[in-house]
Amino acid sequence: MSQEQKREHYHKVRMERKKAQIDAAIARADTEKGLLLVITGNGKGKSTSAFGMIGRALGHGKKVGVCQFIKSRTDTGEEAFFGQQDNCEWHVLGDGFTWDTQDRTGDIATSERGWAVATKMLKDPSFDLVILDELTYLLSYDYLDKDVVLNTLSERPEMQHVVVTGRSAIADLRELADTVSEIKDEKHAYKNGIKAQKGIDY
Amino acid sequence: MSQEQKREHYHKVRMERKKAQIDAAIARADTEKGLLLVITGNGKGKSTSAFGMIGRALGHGKKVGVCQFIKSRTDTGEEAFFGQQDNCEWHVLGDGFTWDTQDRTGDIATSERGWAVATKMLKDPSFDLVILDELTYLLSYDYLDKDVVLNTLSERPEMQHVVVTGRSAIADLRELADTVSEIKDEKHAYKNGIKAQKGIDY
Numbered sequence: 001m002s003q004e005q006k007r008e009h010y011h012k013v014r015m016e017r018k019k020a021q022i023d024a025a026i027a028r029a030d031t032e033k034g035l036l037l038v039i040t041g042n043g044k045g046k047s048t049s050a051f052g053m054i055g056r057a058l059g060h061g062k063k064v065g066v067c068q069f070i071k072s073r074t075d076t077g078e079e080a081f082f083g084q085q086d087n088c089e090w091h092v093l094g095d096g097f098t099w100d101t102q103d104r105t106g107d108i109a110t111s112e113r114g115w116a117v118a119t120k121m122l123k124d125p126s127f128d129l130v131i132l133d134e135l136t137y138l139l140s141y142d143y144l145d146k147d148v149v150l151n152t153l154s155e156r157p158e159m160q161h162v163v164v165t166g167r168s169a170i171a172d173l174r175e176l177a178d179t180v181s182e183i184k185d186e187k188h189a190y191k192n193g194i195k196a197q198k199g200i201d202y
Numbered sequence: 203m204s205q206e207q208k209r210e211h212y213h214k215v216r217m218e219r220k221k222a223q224i225d226a227a228i229a230r231a232d233t234e235k236g237l238l239l240v241i242t243g244n245g246k247g248k249s250t251s252a253f254g255m256i257g258r259a260l261g262h263g264k265k266v267g268v269c270q271f272i273k274s275r276t277d278t279g280e281e282a283f284f285g286q287q288d289n290c291e292w293h294v295l296g297d298g299f300t301w302d303t304q305d306r307t308g309d310i311a312t313s314e315r316g317w318a319v320a321t322k323m324l325k326d327p328s329f330d331l332v333i334l335d336e337l338t339y340l341l342s343y344d345y346l347d348k349d350v351v352l353n354t355l356s357e358r359p360e361m362q363h364v365v366v367t368g369r370s371a372i373a374d375l376r377e378l379a380d381t382v383s384e385i386k387d388e389k390h391a392y393k394n395g396i397k398a399q400k401g402i403d404y
Binding site for chain 2: 007008011012015016018019022025026028029030031032033035037039041043044045046047048049050051052053054055056057058059060062076077078079080081082097098099100101102103104105128129161174177178179180181182183184185186187188189190192193194195196197198199200201202
């Protein structure tokens with residue numbers, strides 16, 4: 001055998017073995033249920049990761065609800081685009097970041113009003129996917145009662161998927177989740193003096 | 203001052219300081235340019251993170267091109283939804299994972315055909331955002347010439363954003379990127395016997 005044929009041959013042997021392992025794993029994974037996904041960490045891509053799932057869900061004819069808990073601006077690309085889709089209900093429920101409001105009592109009231117909107121969705125089985133964007137902060141800042149939030153998530157409709165985003169997800173939320181992705185900020189354009197870019201950052 | 207008033211007061215003091223720091227950072231970040239983002243790591247949410255940016259870009263009236271390099275299936279929610287949008291050009295260019303094809307020579311030919319499609323977008327300034335989904339594998343498996351890929355990325359139109367996704371991004375690609383997010387798989391439903399869910403995983 002030539003060098004290239006050998007490479008080809010060993011590639012095939014390795015890939016046959018890998019395929020057998022992966023096929024077995026796929027066969028084992030046979031449960032369907034509504035998932036709770038937590039996308040946390042300090043890196044770029046948490047909210048957009050949730051928004052990408054909106055696209056997937058709408059593509060399969062599913063109904064989506066979105067609650068943005070911190071954001072107050074309504075000029076974002078995500079709202080302009082997804083908010084106008086037939087099967088997508090979009091709510092901007094925030095009042096800006098804590099350092100912008102500088103008002104703890106006000107933030108708590110805003111959080112509670114937002115949570116009431118989310119609760120409706122989490123009790124309504126017609127929503128196949130609910131995005132709770134930046135909910136983590138309301139838990140880590142103690143703006144919402146942790147037990148109320150976790151119980152509502154636990155008792156949601158069986159086939160409803162929920163995606164929670166934001167930095168510093170608390171331990172109890174991670175524990176309840178089916179999938180937790182921690183996005184690490186290995187490098188960020190912003191730190192090199194590049195400002196937030198339309199279509200990428202908002 | 204009562205306990206609650208004290209808490210309120212110190213919250214305000216901390217948040218004033220934080221706001222000053224953040225405002226200064228925002229003032230320093232004044233450059234606009236096309237970004238190269240790499241979303242890598244073994245966790246859930248890499249491709250969806252790129253897809254979320256499609257939503258943001260379309261919401262601002264921008265034009266988007268998508269190349270999916272590994273995937274061969276055309277029944278995904280993302281393609282059904284984004285692929286039908288006016289300003290979005292969608293190409294499924296893969297032939298399945300290496301362990302499915304088990305054919306190194308065939309995979310290289312497929313990769314080169316896919317790269318030709320991507321190259322056209324990367325030379326066309328009418329595309330504001332180009333998604334190169336799962337491109338990382340074509341570099342880590344040596345299916346494409348690294349220098350050709352990195353040069354084409356470097357020489358793309360100045361204001362064009364590019365998002366590259368996939369596990370195990372090679373060091374040279376990370377170095378060239380403006381933003382690198384590494385998604386760590388802290389917990390994954392799949393490992394607990396839950397199969398890939400429509401609207402979430404595809």
